[in-house]
Amino acid sequence: MRETEALKQIARGLRRDIVEMIYRAGSGHPGGSLSIADLITALYFDEMNQSSDRVGDPARDRFVLSKGHTAPALYAALAKAGYFDREELWKLRQVGAMLQGHPDRKGTPGVDASTGSLGLGISAACGMAKAAKLYGDAYRVYAILGDGELEEGQVWEAFLFAAHYKLDNLCVIIDANGLQIDGPVCEVMNVEPIEEKLRAFGFATAVIDGHDFPAIFSAFDKARETKGAPFAVIAKTVKGKGVSFMENNAAWHGSAPNAEQFEQAMKELEEEDA
Secondary structure (H helix, E strand, C coil), X not given: CCCHHHHHHHHHHHHHHHHHHHHHHCCCCHHHHHHCHHHHHHHHHHXXXXXXXXXXXXXXXXXXXXXXXXXXXHHHHHHHCCCCCHHHHHHCCCCCCCCCXXXXXXXXXXXXXXXXXXXXXXXXXXXXXXXXXXHCCCCCEEEEEECHHHHCHHHHHHHHHHHHCCCCCEEEXXXXXXXXXXXEHHHHHCCCCHHHHHHHHCCEEEEEECCCHHXXXXXXXXXXXCCCCCEEEEEECCCCCCCCCCCCCHHHCCCCCCHHHHHHHHHHHHHCCC
């Protein structure tokens, strides 16, 4: 696709679905879901070699949402891409529903890895990438992590593994929105300088505006061109992107909007399309 305006429109639609899903559920994680909407849009509607009519195809690219609590962004993209009926979105977090608070590979078409406990997803992504190398498969693996998630030691073990085995079929995307549930990442447990650390671990890197589609695709192009090393995209994003009262506000890490806030959020997101 690579038609920026069309992708922007898709991303705005995903943001509206994210807000409505969480509002209807009465719980969820809007901040980080909204911050990755553009990245998810770029992956599912341009970059990745996978589609709803190829669920389970061994040759498909894999995606791992390591920051599993931001599942609403993934669900919105999967519904838009035709993996399941959009009506399932409005059952988010309901007992017995397909879409639970964290991705479930066994229960949701299009989900490549069950995630939730931070740090586990990137380890699974490394395993997928290593398997492709062992069996001579051409698929690529993409994983989104949060910058707060980088505080988990397991993440860095996975990064060591990726670099040691030269997993150049792995693209790690860091959603660097600067906030986690307890406040600014730099105050809770500073993980900077992220790019320098990843380079020291053996990664090739790019630092981009995670809401700028040309920058996102330029980074993905560099990732595919890089040989002999895994690639990391440090995407500078805004937590709560698109909803004024949620932007850069850690209080919206895991809170659902009330009726008045929902109406305001939807109005703001709809006005972007005007």
